[in-house]
Amino acid sequence: xAYRQNRLVAFCVFWIVTVLFFLTQNIEVYxxxxxxxGDTLEYNIIVNLGEQVLDWxxxxxxxxxxxxxxxLSASARNGFVCGLAPTIKxxxxxxxxxxxxxxxxxxxxxxxxxxxxxxxxxxxxxxxTSGEVFFIDRTDQYWxxxxxxxxxxxxxxxxxxxxxxxxxxxxxxxxxxxxxxxxNVFSDEAEGQFLLNGTExxxxxxxxxxxxxxxxxxxxxxxxxxxxxxxQFSPSFVGPWGWANYRYFRTTLDVRxxxxxxxxxxxxxxxxxxxxxxxxxxxxxxxxxxxxERLRGIAHPLWKTGNAMWMxxxxxxxxxxxxxxxxxxxxxxxVGENFKDxxxxxxxxxxGGLRFRMLPHDPLNVRFDIGVxxxxxxxxxxxxxxxx
Numbered sequence: 001x002a003y004r005q006n007r008l009v010a011f012c013v014f015w016i017v018t019v020l021f022f023l024t025q026n027i028e029v030y031x032x033x034x035x036x037x038g039d040t041l042e043y044n045i046i047v048n049l050g051e052q053v054l055d056w057x058x059x060x061x062x063x064x065x066x067x068x069x070x071x072l073s074a075s076a077r078n079g080f081v082c083g084l085a086p087t088i089k090x091x092x093x094x095x096x097x098x099x100x101x102x103x104x105x106x107x108x109x110x111x112x113x114x115x116x117x118x119x120x121x122x123x124x125x126x127x128x129t130s131g132e133v134f135f136i137d138r139t140d141q142y143w144x145x146x147x148x149x150x151x152x153x154x155x156x157x158x159x160x161x162x163x164x165x166x167x168x169x170x171x172x173x174x175x176x177x178x179x180x181x182x183x184n185v186f187s188d189e190a191e192g193q194f195l196l197n198g199t200e201x202x203x204x205x206x207x208x209x210x211x212x213x214x215x216x217x218x219x220x221x222x223x224x225x226x227x228x229x230x231x232q233f234s235p236s237f238v239g240p241w242g243w244a245n246y247r248y249f250r251t252t253l254d255v256r257x258x259x260x261x262x263x264x265x266x267x268x269x270x271x272x273x274x275x276x277x278x279x280x281x282x283x284x285x286x287x288x289x290x291x292x293e294r295l296r297g298i299a300h301p302l303w304k305t306g307n308a309m310w311m312x313x314x315x316x317x318x319x320x321x322x323x324x325x326x327x328x329x330x331x332x333x334x335v336g337e338n339f340k341d342x343x344x345x346x347x348x349x350x351x352g353g354l355r356f357r358m359l360p361h362d363p364l365n366v367r368f369d370i371g372v373x374x375x376x377x378x379x380x381x382x383x384x385x386x387x388x
Contacts, residue, residue, distance in 0.1 A: 001127045002054045007013070025027065025355060026047075026342065030062070032213035033352075036364070038185035044144065056230075057069055057153070058359070062204055062387065063091055063275050064088060064089065064090035064091070065088070065090075065359055065360065065362070066086070066087070066088045067086070067087050067088075067296060067358060068084065068085070068087075069084075069085050069087070069358065070082065070083070070084065070085075070384060071083040071084055071085035071104055071105075071384075073298060074380060074381070074382045075292060075379070075380065075381050075382075075383075076300055076379060076380070077110075077140075077141070077299065077300050077301070078108045078110055078111070078112045078138065079108045079109035079110035080108060080109045081106045081108040081109075081112065081382075082107065082108070082346050083104060083105045083106030083107060083114075084103075084104075084105050085102065085103065085104050085105075085384065086103045087100065087101070087102045087103075087358070087364070087384075088100070088101050089359065089362060089364070092113070092121075092123075093122050093123070093124060093125045094122045094125060094128075096220055096221050096361065097122050097128075097221065097222055098120075098221070098223065098362065099119075099120060099121045099122055099123075100118075100119065100120050100223070100346045101117070101118070101119045101121075101362075102116075102117070102118045102119075102276075102384065103115075103116070103246065104116040104117075104134075104384075110138070110139060110377035111137075111138065111139050112136065112137070112139075113136070113137045113138075114134060114135070114136040114137075114138075115134060115135050115136075116130065116132065116133070116136075116151075117133050118131070118132045118133070118168075119131060119132075120222060122357075125166045125168075126167055126178075126221065127165070127166070127167055127168070128165075128166050128168075128174070129163065129164060129165050129166070130163075130164055130166075131161070131162050131163035131164055131370070132141045132160070132161075132162055132163075133160065133161045133162075133163075134159075134264075135157075135159050135160075136157070136158050136162055137156075137157050138155075138156055138158075139153050139154070139155055139156070140153070140154055140155075140156040140270055140302070141153050141154075141300060142154060142190075142193075142199075142283070142301060142302055143302065143304070144197060148344070150212065152190075152193060153378075154186055154190030154193070155184075155187035155189055155190065156184065156185070156186055156187075156381045158182070158183070158184050158185075158284075159182065159183045159184075160180075160181070160182045160183075161179075161180070161181040161182070162178070162179070162180050162181075163178070163179050164176055164177065164178040164179070164213050165177060166215060168211060172216055172217055172218050173214075173215070173216055173288070174213075174214070174215040174216075174217065175212070175213070175214055175215075176210075176212070176213050177207075177210065177211065177212055177213060178210070178213045178234055178236065179209070179210050179213055180207070180208065180209035180210070180236065180238070181204050181206075181207070181208055182206070182207040182208075182285070183204070183205070183207070184204035184207075184282075184284060185204050185381070186202075186203070186204050191204075192215065194283075195268075199283050199357070200248070200279075200280060200281065200282055200283055201281075201282020201283045201284060201285070203242070203245075204282075205245035205246075206243075206244035206245050206250070207238060207239070207244050207245065207246050207285065208238065208239060208243045208244040208315050209236045209237060209238040209239070209250070209291075210236065210237060210240065211234060211235045211237050213233070213234045214232070214233045214237060214325050215230070215232050215233075216229065216230070216231040217229075217231075217232065217368050218230075219258065220260075221260075221362075221363075223362060223363055223364055223385070224267075224363035224364075224365060224386055225258045225267075225305070226258055226260040226263070226264070226267045227258050227259065227260040227267075228257075228258055229255075229256065229257045229258075230254075230255075230257075231253075231254070231255050231256075232252075232253070232254045233252075233253050233254075234251070234252050235249070235250070235251040235253075236249070236250045236252075236253035237249060238250060238281070238285075241313060246280055246281065246282055246285075246340075247276075247280060248277060248278030248279070248280040249278045250274070250276065250277040250278065250281065250285075251275075251276050252275045252276075253272075253273070253274040253275075254271070254272075254273050255271065255272045255273075256269070256270065256271045256272075257269070257271075258270075258388055259268045263320070264319065265319045266316070266317065266318050266319065267313045267317045268314065268315070268316055269314070269316075269386075269388065270312075270313070270314045270315075271311070271313050271388045272310075272311070272312050273294070273309070273311045273333075274309075274310050275287035275308070275309040275310070276307065276308050276339075277307050277310075278307070279307060281307070283302070283305065284302070286305040286306060286307060287305060287306060287307065287308065287309035287335060288301040288304075288305050288309070288335070288376070289304055289305070289306075289309050289333055289334070289335040289347060290303050290377075290379070291379075292369070292379070292381040292383055292387065293324050293351065293387050293388070294311060294331075295311065295313075295331050295332075295333060295346075295347060295349040295371070295373060296329070296331065296348065296349055296351055296369050296370075296371035296379050296387065297331070297347075297349030297371035297372045297373030297374075297375075297377060297378060297379055298349065298352060298373050298375070298377050298379060299379035300327060301380065303377065304324065304335055304347075305335060306335040306336045306337055307336075307337050307338060308335065308336055308337065308338050308339045308342075309333065309334070309335040309336075310334060310339070310342060311331065311332070311333030312329065312331070312332060312333060313329060313331035313332070313333075313349075313388075314329065314330055314331075315327055315328070315329040315387075316328045316329075317355070317386075323356055323357040324354035324355065324356060324357075325356075325357070326352065326353070326354055326355065327352055327353050327354075327355065327367075327369070328351075328352045329349075329350070329351055329352065329353075329369075329371070329387075330348075330349070331349040331350070331352050331371075332346055332347065332348040332349065332350070333346070333347060334347060335347050336381075339361070341350075346374075347364040347373055347374055347375055348373065348374040349371050349372070349373045349374070350371065350372060351369060351371030351372060351379075352369070353367055353368045353369035353370060353381075354367070354368045354369065355367055355368075356368075358384075362387070364384070365384075365385065365386065366382065366383070366384055367381070367382070367383060367384075367385070368381070368382050369381045369382075369387070
C-alpha cells in the first residue's frame with residue numbers, strides 16, 4: 001500500500017512541477033496584449049495562462065478534438081485519485097450529436113487501480129452505440145443492514161462491460177438491446193463475513209444480463225444539454241438460461257428534462273429515476289441511492305441499497321466566467337425492499353459545485369460537487385461530465 005501511494009505522489013508531483021515550469025517560463029508573455037478597454041492585467045494573465053495550459057494538452061482539427069489531461073478526482077470511496085484521461089471527440093452523422101471516447105487510467109491514495117473506457121458513437125445516421133468497460137482493484141466498504149449500520153472494509157476486484165446498440169426507428173425514438181458482463185472477486189476474509197451475514201452475492205463471480213432498451217431523445221446535444229427531454233427504459237434479464245452465478249430481473253426508468261434560461265449561460269435540469277431489482281441480485285448490483293450519479297449527499301453508493309429505489313432532483317447550472325460555471329442542486333428519494341410504502345423514509349440531499357469546461361467550444365466539463373444529506377452524511381466529488 002505504501003509503495004502504491006509513493007508512486008501516486010511522485011506522479012502528481014511530476015504533473016505539478018511540469019505545469020509550474022512552463023508557467024514560470026512564460027509568465028511575462030501572458031500579461032501582454034491588453035488592448036480592450038476595461039481589461040486588467042490580472043484578468044488577462046489568468047485567462048491567457050489558462051488557455052495556454054489547455055493548448056498544451058489539446059489538439060483541435062476540423063473533424064476531431066483530442067485532449068490528454070491529468071485525471072484528478074476525489075471521493076470518500078476512492079480518496080484522492082490521480083492519473084491520465086485521454087479524450088477524443090469527433091463529428092457524427094447526426095446534427096448536434098458528437099462521438100466521444102474517454103479513457104481513464106488512475107490510481108489513488110486509498111490503493112485504487114482503475115482502467116476505464118467510455119464511448120458514445122453515432123456510426124450511422126440511424127444507428128448508435130454507447131457503453132463502458134472497466135477493471136478496478138480497490139479496498140471497498142460494506143454496511144450491514146442493522147440498526148447500528150456497522151461496516152467493514154474488504155478487498156475487491158471488479159471487471160464490468162456494459163454495452164448497447166440502438167436503432168433510430170423514427171424521429172427521436174431509439175430501440176435496441178443492451179448487454180452486461182460483470183465479474184467480482186473478494187478476499188477470503190470478506191467472503192467469510194458475507195456468508196456469516198447471509199449476504200446475497202457473498203462469493204462474487206460472474207453476472208451476465210441482456211435485455212431490450214428504449215430511448216426517447218429530443219435533447220439539443222448529448223453533452224451538457226440545455227433543452228429537450230431524454231427518457232430511457234431498460235428491462236434486463238440477468239442470468240437467463242442459467243448463465244453465470246445469478247438469476248434475477250432488473251428494470252430502470254430514467255427521465256430527464258432540460259430547460260434553457262439563457263443560451264450557453266443558464267439551464268435548469270430535472271431527473272426522475274425508478275430502479276427495481278429482484279431479490280436474488282447480489283449486494284453490489286442492488287439499486288443504490290447514493291454516490292456521484294445519484295444522491296450526492298451520500299458519499300458511498302453501498303451505504304444504503306435495496307431492491308426498489310426512486311429519486312427526484314433538480315439542478316440550476318450557471319456559467320460564471322471564462323470556462324468556469326457553477327451549479328446548485330436539491331435531491332430526494334428512497335430505497336427499500338419494494339415500492340409499497342415509497343414515502344416512509346425519504347432521504348433529502350442538497351449541495352452545489354463548480355464546473356470547468358475542458359474543450360474550447362464544447363461543454364465537456366470537469367465537475368466539483370459537494371452535497372449533504374438529511375441523514376447527516378456528506379459527499380465530495382471531482383469527475384468528468386455532469387451527473388445527469
